[in-house]
Amino acid sequence: MTTPQHKIGSGFGATSTAAEVLAGIDLTGKLAIVPGGYSGIGLETTRALTTAGAHVVVPARRLSTASEALAGIGDVEVDELDLAELDSVRGFADRFLASGRGIDMLINSAGIMACPETRVGPGWEVQFATNHLGHFALVNRLWPALVPGARVVSVSSRGHYFSPIRWDDVHFEHGYDKWQAYGQSKTANVLFAVHLDALARSRGIRAFALHPGGVLTNLGRYMTEQDKRYLGMIDESGNIIATWFKTPEQGAATQVWAATSPQLANMGGVYLDDCDVAEPAPIPADINNRIGIRDYAIDPTQAARLWALSAELTEVNAFA
Numbered sequence: 001m002t003t004p005q006h007k008i009g010s011g012f013g014a015t016s017t018a019a020e021v022l023a024g025i026d027l028t029g030k031l032a033i034v035p036g037g038y039s040g041i042g043l044e045t046t047r048a049l050t051t052a053g054a055h056v057v058v059p060a061r062r063l064s065t066a067s068e069a070l071a072g073i074g075d076v077e078v079d080e081l082d083l084a085e086l087d088s089v090r091g092f093a094d095r096f097l098a099s100g101r102g103i104d105m106l107i108n109s110a111g112i113m114a115c116p117e118t119r120v121g122p123g124w125e126v127q128f129a130t131n132h133l134g135h136f137a138l139v140n141r142l143w144p145a146l147v148p149g150a151r152v153v154s155v156s157s158r159g160h161y162f163s164p165i166r167w168d169d170v171h172f173e174h175g176y177d178k179w180q181a182y183g184q185s186k187t188a189n190v191l192f193a194v195h196l197d198a199l200a201r202s203r204g205i206r207a208f209a210l211h212p213g214g215v216l217t218n219l220g221r222y223m224t225e226q227d228k229r230y231l232g233m234i235d236e237s238g239n240i241i242a243t244w245f246k247t248p249e250q251g252a253a254t255q256v257w258a259a260t261s262p263q264l265a266n267m268g269g270v271y272l273d274d275c276d277v278a279e280p281a282p283i284p285a286d287i288n289n290r291i292g293i294r295d296y297a298i299d300p301t302q303a304a305r306l307w308a309l310s311a312e313l314t315e316v317n318a319f320a
Helices: 040-051 063-070 086-098 126-145 158-162 178-203 225-231 253-260 300-314
Strands: 031-033 055-060 076-080 103-108 146-155 206-211 270-273
Touching: 040 055, 040 063, 040 103, 040 253, 055 063, 063 076, 076 086, 086 126, 103 126, 103 253, 126 146, 126 178, 126 300, 146 178, 146 253, 158 178, 178 206, 178 270, 178 300, 206 253, 253 270
Parallel strands: 031 055, 031 103, 055 076, 103 146, 146 206, 206 270
Antiparallel strands: none
């Protein structure tokens, strides 16, 4: 069943918090894996899920930093994972699979944004490699552990407005633009959810992508004042525009809602925003008013093409 890309009237909104969308939901006995679950909205996601009774596995590139950030939060375990290194992805997945446990929620909350040009692996552009290919390989390797009813949640962004998939130069080998590279990786997050849902729904596993909202976190560490003006985060005098931002608790809400809400039962393959299914972007889309989801990011043909390319690059495909 294809879920319409239209609001469902969830009753939640931009100011809802992760705790509020979890009210009345008991996650006792459930297991969640949250890459990036020790920083920013990922940390608030971990906190909210454990408060509701879930056990959360937090794969982290910086183990000591993660352990320190998660100190005092019960029912959490930390393991090592660098999404930019496929050997690290395989190592984490192998260790988890060896534990024999099932996964109820896989929330891909890790990522980087607008960084200087960097190459990893065989010359891959680092934002595409980390934000998309690493998560693609992780989900495919963990596929045997996903239980019926599980949800896979990809944290995308309204930044997908900045670029579709650049099929003729995915790795920016002919000129680098940090925002286009970020936008392409966020488009890839949505397309991944679209095709994963198409492949997995017959087994009772659904996938979603989402925009969490603007939150002041370490994700923006590479941003200049010019970047912040470009995005509308600050005014010409450098003052923060408060209405642009959510709190971390509000920023975590949509991904927590995606992973747990009974309102999304028998749904999937759609992009969410402010704790509801998002509407399609207006045509023509307004790059300065990034509302809704661009058509190229939910195109099933492009989703299937990206899946095939990603499987070729990572040499992993649970559905081959």
